[in-house]
Amino acid sequence: METAYIKTPLGIAGITGDENGVSVISVSDEGTISTEIPVFLQEAVQQLQEYFDSKRTAFTLKLNPKGTVFQHKVWESLKGVSFGKTRTYLEQSKILGDVKAIRAVAAANGKNLL
Structure with missing residues (x-):
């Protein structure tokens, strides 16, 4: 699992996942923006940025949440x-x-x- 950090209107979003999909998206008031985004998280970063730019209303991300x-x-x-x-x-x-x-x-x- 790796995490990419991007700036959003809500704060610093951490997007965690691997080749199997995104597992966690969290938001914090503080953090360091990632200078390199892992290949398997680039689509998630792009879609979130499009959402916050009012260019996206639906997501097509591969998700891999952990749960029952x-x-x-x-x-x-x-x-x-x-x-x-x-x-x-x-x-x-x-x-x-x-x-x-x-x-x-x-x-x-x-x-x-x-």
Whole structure:
């Protein structure tokens, strides 16, 4: 795993991943901007920069988050949220087929590092 650091309107974004995809995107108030971006993170950096330049509303990144099977199911369902829209945990629970899973869905979203 390697991390590239880029300047964004939110602060310094750290993009961590490897050949299998991006695993973590974090933002900090401080940090050193990367002068060299690993080849497998260059597309992620480009797409994030396009997003912040208002030139992108959808991402086509290869993702590789670490989590449980349930967390992956919850995170996968987030891909169905359109640009500029939101979804409540209850709505997401219903989409996943178990309205009683609202707390588990909320917890899984809280563990989402992307």
